[in-house]
Amino acid sequence: MSFKNFKVVPKMIFGRGSFAQLDEVLAEERKQANDFVVFLVDDVHKDKPLADRVPVKPQDKLIWVNVDDEPSTKQVDELTLEVQAHSDSLAVSVVGIGGGSAMDLAKAVALMLTNEGGSAKYQGWDLIENPAVHHIGIPTLSGTGAEASRTTVLCGPERKLGMNSDYTVFDQIIMDPELIKDAPTDQWFYTGMDCYIHCIESLEGTYLNEFSKAYGEKSLALCRQVYLDDHPESDDKLMMASFMGGMSIAYSQVGACHALSYGLSYVLGYHHGIGNCIAFDVLDEFYPEGVKEFRQMMEKHNITLPKGICKDLPDETIAKMVKVAKSLGPLWHNVYGDGWEEKVTDQLLTDLYRRI
Known part of the structure; x- marks a missing residue:
C-alpha cells in the first residue's frame, strides 16, 4: 500500500493585524529593482480601507477581480494574458486577497504563468507540469479552505473541476482575523458552511483516517462555537476552522454535497457556498445529524435558502447537472x-436534484 505524499503550505502567519507584514514577506521575493508582484484583489474591497493598505510598488500590477460569477478557465486565461502584457519578465509573486474565489484565481494565474496551453487543459488531478510562480493567499472571508488546499476550482468548457496539484498549494498564507470581521451575514454564513460541510463529509466518508479526523473534529468543534454559541472570538475561530477543514480533506475527500453543488454551480451559476447549502439541505439520508444541526444554524442566523429551484427545470438541464x-x-x-459506480445512477442524481 502507498500513502498520499501531499504538500502543505510551507509558511503561514496567523494573528490580528498580521496583514501589515505582507510588504515584509514580499521583500524577500524582490531580488532586483524591477521585480514586480501581481495583486489579485476581490473588487468588493476597491473603495474600502483595505485598498489603501495593499503594499503596491510602482512596478507592480494590481488587478481588481470580479467574482460575482464562479471563477472560470476563461477568466484565468484573460488574467494571465493581462499579467504577461504587463512585463516581459516573470512576476516574483502572485498575491490573492479575498474569499475562496479570489484566492483560487491567484493560484490559477500563478500556475498558468509557467504552464502553457490554457487552464482548461489542467483541470483534473496532477496534470500541472511546471512549478507555479511564488504565490500568497490572504483570506478576507473564511470557510472554503482555499488557503490550505491543493486545488483551484474553475468552471471550464466541459465542467466545474479543480486544477489539483502540489504546485497549486500556496507558498505563504497570511491569516488576519481582522480582515473577515465586516463580512455580510449571508456571505459569512454560506462560506462558513462550506467549512462545516467539508468536515461532515470528511468525517463520515470511507477515506476517513486519523489525520483527517484530527483536523476535521477540531474544525467542526470551532464551527459549532461560531454558529451555535456566538463565541466572542468567532472571527479567529472561523479562520482556524477554515484552515483545519481544508487540511482535513487533504488526506481524505469531500462527498455527496460537493458533487451536487458542482452541478448547481456549473449549470445554474450558484456560488460555491450557497450551492453547498442548497444541496446539503436535501441530503438527510446521507448526513442526517449534520443536516439537522445545519438547519439549527440556519434558524439561529435567520438564513432562508431558495426552494424549488430545480423542481420544474427541463430534463436536459437536469441531465447536464x-x-x-x-x-x-x-x-x-x-x-x-x-463499487460506487453501481450506486450513483442517473436516476439517483436526478431525484436528488428534483428535490432542490
Missing part, C-alpha cells in the same frame, strides 16, 4: 467506497 455530479468519482468513492 447529473453529468457534472457523476463525473466526480473520488467524491462518490468517499461516500460509497468501492
Whole structure:
C-alpha cells in the first residue's frame, strides 16, 4: 500500500493585524529593482480601507477581480494574458486577497504563468507540469479552505473541476482575523458552511483516517462555537476552522454535497457556498445529524435558502447537472467506497436534484 505524499503550505502567519507584514514577506521575493508582484484583489474591497493598505510598488500590477460569477478557465486565461502584457519578465509573486474565489484565481494565474496551453487543459488531478510562480493567499472571508488546499476550482468548457496539484498549494498564507470581521451575514454564513460541510463529509466518508479526523473534529468543534454559541472570538475561530477543514480533506475527500453543488454551480451559476447549502439541505439520508444541526444554524442566523429551484427545470438541464455530479468519482468513492459506480445512477442524481 502507498500513502498520499501531499504538500502543505510551507509558511503561514496567523494573528490580528498580521496583514501589515505582507510588504515584509514580499521583500524577500524582490531580488532586483524591477521585480514586480501581481495583486489579485476581490473588487468588493476597491473603495474600502483595505485598498489603501495593499503594499503596491510602482512596478507592480494590481488587478481588481470580479467574482460575482464562479471563477472560470476563461477568466484565468484573460488574467494571465493581462499579467504577461504587463512585463516581459516573470512576476516574483502572485498575491490573492479575498474569499475562496479570489484566492483560487491567484493560484490559477500563478500556475498558468509557467504552464502553457490554457487552464482548461489542467483541470483534473496532477496534470500541472511546471512549478507555479511564488504565490500568497490572504483570506478576507473564511470557510472554503482555499488557503490550505491543493486545488483551484474553475468552471471550464466541459465542467466545474479543480486544477489539483502540489504546485497549486500556496507558498505563504497570511491569516488576519481582522480582515473577515465586516463580512455580510449571508456571505459569512454560506462560506462558513462550506467549512462545516467539508468536515461532515470528511468525517463520515470511507477515506476517513486519523489525520483527517484530527483536523476535521477540531474544525467542526470551532464551527459549532461560531454558529451555535456566538463565541466572542468567532472571527479567529472561523479562520482556524477554515484552515483545519481544508487540511482535513487533504488526506481524505469531500462527498455527496460537493458533487451536487458542482452541478448547481456549473449549470445554474450558484456560488460555491450557497450551492453547498442548497444541496446539503436535501441530503438527510446521507448526513442526517449534520443536516439537522445545519438547519439549527440556519434558524439561529435567520438564513432562508431558495426552494424549488430545480423542481420544474427541463430534463436536459437536469441531465447536464447529473453529468457534472457523476463525473466526480473520488467524491462518490468517499461516500460509497468501492463499487460506487453501481450506486450513483442517473436516476439517483436526478431525484436528488428534483428535490432542490
